[in-house]
Every structure is written in C-alpha cells, then in structure tokens.
Amino acid sequence: xxxxxAQTAGKRQNREELEIARPDFPTEHSIAESRSVVSRxxxxxxxxxxxxxxxxxxxxxxxxxxxxxxxxxxxxxxRQKIAGTNWLPGESSITSTAHTIPARRTICHPKExxxxxxxxxxxxxxxxxxxxxxxxxxxxxxxxxxxxxxxCLLEPMSGRTVEAVTxxxxxxxxxxxxxxxxxxxxxxxxxxxxxxxxxxxxxxxLALDLGRRTADERIARLILSLAERLAKRGMMNGYTxxxxxxxxxxxxxxxxxPVHVSKVLGEFQRAGLMEISSRSLTVINETExxxxxxxx
Amino acid sequence: xxxxxAQTAGKRQNREELEIARPDFPTEHSIAESRSVVSRxxxxxxxxxxxxxxxxxxxxxxxxxxxxxxxxxxxxxxRQKIAGTNWLPGESSITSTAHTIPARRTICHPKExxxxxxxxxxxxxxxxxxxxxxxxxxxxxxxxxxxxxxxCLLEPMSGRTVEAVTxxxxxxxxxxxxxxxxxxxxxxxxxxxxxxxxxxxxxxxLALDLGRRTADERIARLILSLAERLAKRGMMNGYTxxxxxxxxxxxxxxxxxPVHVSKVLGEFQRAGLMEISSRSLTVINETExxxxxxxx
DNA sequence: CGGGTGGTTGATACTTATCAATGGCTGTGG
DNA sequence: CCACAGCCATTGATAAGTATCAACCACCCG
Numbered sequence: 001x002x003x004x005x006a007q008t009a010g011k012r013q014n015r016e017e018l019e020i021a022r023p024d025f026p027t028e029h030s031i032a033e034s035r036s037v038v039s040r041x042x043x044x045x046x047x048x049x050x051x052x053x054x055x056x057x058x059x060x061x062x063x064x065x066x067x068x069x070x071x072x073x074x075x076x077x078x079r080q081k082i083a084g085t086n087w088l089p090g091e092s093s094i095t096s097t098a099h100t101i102p103a104r105r106t107i108c109h110p111k112e113x114x115x116x117x118x119x120x121x122x123x124x125x126x127x128x129x130x131x132x133x134x135x136x137x138x139x140x141x142x143x144x145x146x147x148x149x150x151x152c153l154l155e156p157m158s159g160r161t162v163e164a165v166t167x168x169x170x171x172x173x174x175x176x177x178x179x180x181x182x183x184x185x186x187x188x189x190x191x192x193x194x195x196x197x198x199x200x201x202x203x204x205x206l207a208l209d210l211g212r213r214t215a216d217e218r219i220a221r222l223i224l225s226l227a228e229r230l231a232k233r234g235m236m237n238g239y240t241x242x243x244x245x246x247x248x249x250x251x252x253x254x255x256x257x258p259v260h261v262s263k264v265l266g267e268f269q270r271a272g273l274m275e276i277s278s279r280s281l282t283v284i285n286e287t288e289x290x291x292x293x294x295x296x
Numbered sequence: 297x298x299x300x301x302a303q304t305a306g307k308r309q310n311r312e313e314l315e316i317a318r319p320d321f322p323t324e325h326s327i328a329e330s331r332s333v334v335s336r337x338x339x340x341x342x343x344x345x346x347x348x349x350x351x352x353x354x355x356x357x358x359x360x361x362x363x364x365x366x367x368x369x370x371x372x373x374x375r376q377k378i379a380g381t382n383w384l385p386g387e388s389s390i391t392s393t394a395h396t397i398p399a400r401r402t403i404c405h406p407k408e409x410x411x412x413x414x415x416x417x418x419x420x421x422x423x424x425x426x427x428x429x430x431x432x433x434x435x436x437x438x439x440x441x442x443x444x445x446x447x448c449l450l451e452p453m454s455g456r457t458v459e460a461v462t463x464x465x466x467x468x469x470x471x472x473x474x475x476x477x478x479x480x481x482x483x484x485x486x487x488x489x490x491x492x493x494x495x496x497x498x499x500x501x502l503a504l505d506l507g508r509r510t511a512d513e514r515i516a517r518l519i520l521s522l523a524e525r526l527a528k529r530g531m532m533n534g535y536t537x538x539x540x541x542x543x544x545x546x547x548x549x550x551x552x553x554p555v556h557v558s559k560v561l562g563e564f565q566r567a568g569l570m571e572i573s574s575r576s577l578t579v580i581n582e583t584e585x586x587x588x589x590x591x592x
Numbered sequence: 593c594g595g596g597t598g599g600t601t602g603a604t605a606c607t608t609a610t611c612a613a614t615g616g617c618t619g620t621g622g
Numbered sequence: 623c624c625a626c627a628g629c630c631a632t633t634g635a636t637a638a639g640t641a642t643c644a645a646c647c648a649c650c651c652g
Binding site for chain 2: 629630631632633
C-alpha cells in the first residue's frame with residue numbers, strides 16, 4: 001500500500017565555481033522597478049575574512065554593513081543602535097564570527113542544537129529537510145541578509161539542514177547575547193515580529209503551492225519570488241539575475257523531479273518566457289510568466 | 297501550459313449536529329499512553345455563555361480553566377499568574393469575549409486585520425488559504441486550546457480563513473492588552489517562543505508531507521498527528537477519537553481529492569488499520585498505521 | 593584524458609485526478 | 623410525517639500529470 005519511492009540523495013562535497021555574466025544593458029521595466037519598495041544601490045560585497053574569529057563586538061557589528069540584510073534588518077538595527085549613541089560599550093557585546101565556506105558545504109546539521117544564530121552575508125544557501133530514504137524538501141532559499149530562521153533567534157531549533165549553494169559567507173551570532181540585546185531594545189523585537197509574520201506567510205504559500213498548484217505554476221512562482229527577493233536587495237540586473245541553482249534544487253523546492261523540472265524549464269524557454277544560460281536567468285516575457293505562475 | 301483545475305469550493309451555511317459515540321471500553325496501549333507527557337483528566341467543557349461579552353477580566357480569564365489549552369498554555373499561564381498572587385488587579389485587564397458558532401461558520405476572514413486574537417475553547421476548526429479558482433489548502437486543524445496562529449499574537453496578520461468544523465466556542469482576546477501583558481511577563485514570552493517553534497516545526501513537516509510524501513503517507517500521518525494532539529488534551533478514548541472531519545477536509549489538508557481520500561481511507565479500513573463510523577475513528581492496528589505513515 | 597555531475601530527451605509506468613452514477617444521510621419545508 | 627434537496631461517501635472507468643528508467647551529451651575539474 002505504501003510505496004516509498006526513494007530518490008537519489010547523494011551528498012556531494014565538491015566545490016563549485018560560479019562565473020556569472022551580468023551585462024549592464026538597459027532595461028525597460030525591471031522586476032525590481034515594478035515592486036513598490038526598492039533599493040537598487042550596487043552591492044558592495046567587501047570580502048569578509050575567511051574562517052576568522054573576531055572577538056571585538058563593535059568590529060563584527062559594523063562589518064554587517066556589507067551585508068544587504070533586508071528581510072530582517074537585524075544587523076542594520078544593531079548597527080544603528082550603536083551609531084545612535086544609545087549603545088553603552090560593554091552593555092551588549094554580541095559575540096559573532098564570520099565564516100566562508102565553499103559551495104555544497106553544510107552550514108547547520110539537522111540534529112545540531114547550536115547556540116549560534118547564523119545569518120547569510122554573501123551567496124545562496126538552502127534550508128531543507130531530508131527523510132531517511134533520501135526524499136528532500138527545500139523549505140526556503142537563503143539569500144544575503146537572511147536569518148536562517150526567525151524561530152531560532154530565541155530558542156535553539158533545528159531539524160533543518162542548511163547548506164551552501166554557492167560559496168557562502170555567513171556570520172554566527174551567539175544566541176544568548178543576541179537575545180538579551182533584543183529584549184533590551186523593544187523596537188528590534190517589533191521588527192522581529194514583522195519578519196516572523198513574513199516568514200509565516202511565506203511558509204503558508206509554500207504549503208499552498210505544494211498542495212494545490214501544478215508543476216508549471218510552482219516553478220514559475222519560484223522564479224518570480226526569487227526575482228522579487230533579489231530585487232529587494234538590489235541584486236537584479238534589469239530582468240537578469242544570477243541563478244546558481246541546479247535543477248535538483250528547483251525540484252526539491254517544488255516537490256518535483258529533476259527530470260520534470262528540466263522539461264518544464266525547457267518549455268518555458270521554448271515559449272519565450274525566460275532564458276537560462278551560464279548560471280544566469282533572464283525573464284523575457286514577464287507578463288506571460290506571471291500568468292503561468294497564477295501570480296497575485 | 298497552465299491548467300487550472302478548479303475544485304468545488306461552495307460555502308455552506310448549514311448547521312450540523314455531532315452525536316459521537318464515545319464508549320468507555322478499556323484499552324491496552326492507547327496512543328495517549330504511548331506518548332511521554334500525557335494528561336488524561338476527563339474534559340469538562342463547562343458551556344461558556346453563547347455570544348456573551350464579559351468585560352470583567354478576572355471572570356473571563358478564569359473561565360479559560362475549562363479550556364484544555366496545551367499547545368500554547370496561554371490561558372493557563374495567565375491564570376496561574378493571577379492565582380500566584382503576582383497579579384496586581386487593574387495591572388493587566390485583558391479584554392476578551394466568548395463566542396459560540398455553529399459548524400461551517402467562518403471565524404476569521406482572510407482580509408480581516410483584526411485587533412483580536414482568537415483562541416479555540418471547544419470544537420474543531422480549520423485554518424486554510426483558498427485561491428480565487430477555489431483550490432484550497434488547509435494549513436492546520438485547530439483543536440481546543442489552540443491559538444489561531446502564534447504569529448497573530450504580536451501583529452495582526454491574516455490571509456488565512458478560519459472556519460468551524462463542528463460547533464465551536466472560541467474566545468477573542470484584545471491584542472493590545474495581551475501584548476502588553478505578555479511583555480510584562482517574560483516567562484510567558486518564553487513559553488510563547490516555544491510554541492512558535494513548535495508551530496514552525498509543524499509547518500515544515502506540512503511542506504515535507506505535501507511535497508515529498510505519497511497520498512497514503514499523508515493521510516496516515518494526518519490521522520496519527522491528530523490522534524497525538526488529541527491525546528495531549530486527554531481527548532482520546534483509548535484508540536478512539538472523535539472525527540468530525542469530512543473527507544473534503546482531509547483532502548484539503550493533504551493536497552488530494554475527496555475521491556482519492558475516500559479510496560485510501562477505504563483501503564486503510566479494509567486492511568484493518570482503522571475504522572471510521574458515526575463520526576468517530578478508531579485505530580485498530582497502530583503499528584501498521586505508523587508504518588504506512590512512515591512515522592518517526 | 594577520464595570520471596563525476598548536470599542537463600536533455602524519449603519511452604513507459606504509476607499515482608492521482610476527473611467524470612459519472614449511485615445510495616445514504618440530514619436537514620427542511622409543506 | 624413524508625418528500626425532497628443537498629451534501630457526503632463510494633465505486634468504476636478513464637484521463638492527465640509526474641515519476642521512473644535509460645541513454646546520451648556537455649561540461650568541468652582534477
């Protein structure tokens with residue numbers, strides 16, 4: 001009665017280089033511009049030192065300024081606090097360390113109840129659950145500025161695996177410090193709860209997509225939502241975005257098979273909705289893509 | 297390319313009576329007993345007055361004692377606060393009103409940004425999203441003691457429809473009062489964040505189920521998880537539980553069709569895993585049911 | 593050069609949806 | 623009290639959507 005159809009779930013440990021063409025051609029109506037709140041300053045990813053530990057709180061807090069944290073502007077919030085002079089030295093020293101890891105490396109293990117809260121600074125990562133038989137569901141793609149999960153801010157939680165898609169730089173904050181800091185600054189808690197709600201809305205949508213939408217819709221929606229999130233970070237180049245995802249990632253995010261994803265993406269491209277090449281994706285016909293996605 | 301297959305989504309306004317047989321025959325190993333933390337005191341659903349408004353905070357807080365709130369023991373927390381004498385009269389008057397509505401009535405509309413936070417006191421409700429074309433995804437079943445959503449405690453949020461499955465009694469707390477009360481009592485915040493994490497874990501599991509599990513697994517898991525949640529509330533009678541859900545509910549919760557749900561449930565019963573009759577469900581072969589569910 | 597990964601494509605199988613017909617049950621109204 | 627109208631569940635036949643399998647090619651990367 002119960003037929004478990006295991007999918008391959010081999011873990012790979014190889015490194016991967018991304019060489020993404022980002023031509024600067026002008027755009028008519030970029031997805032970014034069609035959204036309401038848009039910040040389009042160029043991204044200045046000042047490289048953080050790899051595998052270094054910086055015990056000086058001021059230093060590591062300010063280094064967050066290179067991180068375009070939009071979804072939860074925690075770093076920014078902390079930084080403003082300090083810049084706004086109502087930061088008493090020693091009052092809230094948030095220990096944090098920066099790390100840079102190659103693609104495909106694991107950031108958090110599902111059984112690890114870490115005392116640290118990681119935030120992605122550069123690169124793409126993925127948060128997922130994997131069943132013993134190898135079936136995997138990606139819950140969210142983590143982009144620069146994303147907390148791994150709002151929920152893990154206050155209490156250690158896991159069950160999710162977080163792994164790097166591209167090379168990733170992230171920063172681990174010590175939860176205890178972060179927590180006491182948060183409780184001392186209610187306006188940050190306020191911001192946190194907004195992010196929390198966004199997160200919930202997104203997971204509601206995920207359930208709706210997985211439960212009730214067709215393969216085409218799911219894939220089109222995934223692409224549009226990534227484009228929107230990247231646009232918020234100023235990471236859209238007109239209609240073009242970096243697209244480091246393997247089709248396996250898309251499949252695991254949409255509950256489909258890599259083979260089927262390939263077919264649908266092929267159709268989309270043949271239908272002139274988009275173009276994917278050399279790890280970058282360009283939306284050609286936004287209107288039709290939105291229609292395919294049953295968007296809004 | 298995009299084929300929208302609308303499912304019927306007629307709203308019904310009829311009332312429905314539940315007459316559930318709950319025989320008190322002895323049990324060998326109830327699902328309740330197989331769990332670690334179990335409270336099995338009989339439920340004393342002292343009927344709350346219908347459609348009444350009680351402005352006296354003490355009164356309405358204490359009336360929560362009839363509500364077996366386990367998931368977030370907010371009422372209990374508040375009540376203990378008061379009983380524990382560290383409640384200063386007037387300090388935290390939480391306005392709340394009790395309501396009783398017939399089955400199938402809507403409790404929250406998706407576009408309503410209410411200033412109230414509802415908690416289910418009696419009966420079953422359902423929280424869902426519906427697409428314009430009628431496709432619907434149930435996100436969670438709300439049992440007695442459940443907050444509609446942890447997220448809506450701090451900020452108004454919605455997008456979700458909440459409707460009664462059986463006749464439902466719920467209580468609406470004024471968010472502002474609840475919020476200030478929460479912030480004055482950090483141990484409640486602590487408890488809240490635990491509930492929050494549970495909620496997130498559950499929504500992760502939902503995504504995994506919808507994206508990566510077969511129909512049989514999804515249905516078996518739904519039943520087991522309901523049994524577990526009911527057991528926590530002392531609402532399991534051995535292996536038997538009230539099961540007011542229509543197959544449409546099961547279908548919308550599992551991302552399947554009512555027809556297919558009927559077939560799977562039929563198989564389950566013919567295979568001797570369970571029995572459903574007169575709105576109550578009995579687990580016959582727990583081991584096999586767990587196996588079918590790929591549980592744990 | 594060779595091996596592993598990733599993407600494409602076609603043939604086929606399986607799972608689930610759709611359609612349709614039936615009967616039971618419930619609540620409703622004459 | 624009975625008849626009727628809706629809903630609900632069941633079942634079988636058929637269709638659609640995805641998965642599975644397999645083969646192939648195109649890359650990188652070492």
